[in-house]
Amino acid sequence: xxxxxxxxxxxxxxxxxxxxxxxxxxxxxxxxxxxxxxxxxxxxxxxxxxxxxxxxxxxxxxxxxxxxxxxxxxxxxxxxxxxxxxxxxxxxxxxxxxxxxxxxxxxxxxxxxxxxxxxxxxxxxxxxxxxxxxxxxxxxxxxxxxxxxxxxxxxxxxxxxxxxxxxxxxxxxxxxxxxxxxxxxxxxxxxxxxxxxxxxxxxxxxxxxxxxxxxxxxxxxx
Numbered sequence: 001x002x003x004x005x006x007x008x009x010x011x012x013x014x015x016x017x018x019x020x021x022x023x024x025x026x027x028x029x030x031x032x033x034x035x036x037x038x039x040x041x042x043x044x045x046x047x048x049x050x051x052x053x054x055x056x057x058x059x060x061x062x063x064x065x066x067x068x069x070x071x072x073x074x075x076x077x078x079x080x081x082x083x084x085x086x087x088x089x090x091x092x093x094x095x096x097x098x099x100x101x102x103x104x105x106x107x108x109x110x111x112x113x114x115x116x117x118x119x120x121x122x123x124x125x126x127x128x129x130x131x132x133x134x135x136x137x138x139x140x141x142x143x144x145x146x147x148x149x150x151x152x153x154x155x156x157x158x159x160x161x162x163x164x165x166x167x168x169x170x171x172x173x174x175x176x177x178x179x180x181x182x183x184x185x186x187x188x189x190x191x192x193x194x195x196x197x198x199x200x201x202x203x204x205x206x207x208x209x210x211x212x213x214x215x216x217x218x219x220x221x222x
Contacts, residue, residue, distance in 0.1 A: 001047040012049055022066035024074040029093040031055075031074045033063040042076065044093045055091060056098050064108035069120055073139040077106060090139040101144040105132045114200045116167030117185070121147060123164050125198050134165040134174075147174065151183050158188065166200035168207035170220065173197055175211075182218070191218075 002009035013020070017034040024031045029044040039059045045052040061078040064086070069075045072092055079086045086106045091098040104122075112125035116136065123134040137144040145153075148162040151172070164175040172183040175197050181188045195211030202208070207218040 012045055012047060012052060017043070017052075022063060022076070024066050024068045024076075026068070026074060026093050027071045031066070031091060031093060033066065033076070042091060042098065055093065055095050061087070065106075065111060067113060067120065069137075069139050070118060075101075075120060075137060075139060077108060077111075079108060088135065088137060088144065090137070099141065101137055101139075101141055104135050106135060107132055112166070112198050114167040115169060116172050117169070119143065119167070121165055121167045121172065123147075123166060123198065124196065131163055131196075134162055136165075136167075136172075147172065151188070154186060155183075155188060164196040164198065166197045166209060168200035168209060168218070169202035171207055171218070173200060173207075173209050173218075184220075 001012045017036045019035045020032050022033050029046060031044055033040060033042055039057040040062050041057040042055045044055055058078050061080050063076055064079045065077040067075055073090050075090050077086055077088055087103050088101040090101055106122055110124050112123050114121050119136050119138040121134060121136045124131050134147040136147050136150050147165040148159060151159055159176055160178060162174045162176055166173050173191060174181050174183060180191045180193060182191045193209060193211055193214060193216045195213030197209060197211050199210040200208060205219055205221060209216045209218060
C-alpha cells in the first residue's frame with residue numbers, strides 16, 4: 001500500500017497469500033483472489049494487514065475472471081476443475097453482498113467484455129467453433145441474462161438469436177442470423193458490419209466496434 005511516498009509504502013500481504021491472480025476495487029476495498037489455505041477464495045483489503053480478510057471460499061472451483069463493474073460492485077467468474085461449468089458472481093466486498101448471478105457456459109479462455117450503460121457484456125473473443133451465447137449483467141440476479149433475452153424484453157421478441165455482442169457505452173451492437181443490428185436501449189436498427197463482434201468502446205462522439213473482419217466507427221449524431 002502506498003500514498004506515493006517511501007515512508008508510507010508498506011507490505012499489506014505476504015507469501016501467506018500466494019497465487020493472487022486478479023485485483024479489482026470498490027469504493028471501500030481492494031478485491032482479489034488467493035489461495036492461502038485449503039481453498040481458493042475472494043478477499044478484501046482496506047490497505048492494511050489488519051483490514052485484509054476473507055469474503056468467501058470456493059472449495060471446488062477456481063476464479064478465472066474478475067473486473068470492476070461500478071464503484072460499488074465487482075463481478076467475477078468461477079470455474080470447476082473439470083473446465084465444464086462456470087458461474088457468474090457479483091460482490092460488494094462483503095460476504096452477504098457476494099451473490100451467485102447464475103450458471104453460464106462462459107469460456108474464460110475465449111472471453112471479451114465491454115460495457116453498456118451500467119452493465120457489462122461478455123462475449124467470445126475469437127472464432128472458436130463453439131460460441132457461448134453473450135451474457136449481460138448489472139450485478140443483480142434480475143439484471144443478469146442472455147443478451148438475446150435482454151433486448152427482446154424491450155422490443156417484444158424481435159430478435160431470435162444473438163451470436164456475438166459488444167457494448168459501446170450507449171449502444172449494443174449485435175450479430176444475429178437475421179442480420180446485424182444496433183440496440184439503443186429502446187429500439188433496434190440494421191447495421192452492416194460483418195464478422196463476429198469481439199470488442200467495443202466509446203471514444204468521444206464515436207463508438208468503436210471490432211469484429212473478426214473489420215473495425216468500424218459509429219457516429220450516433222450522423
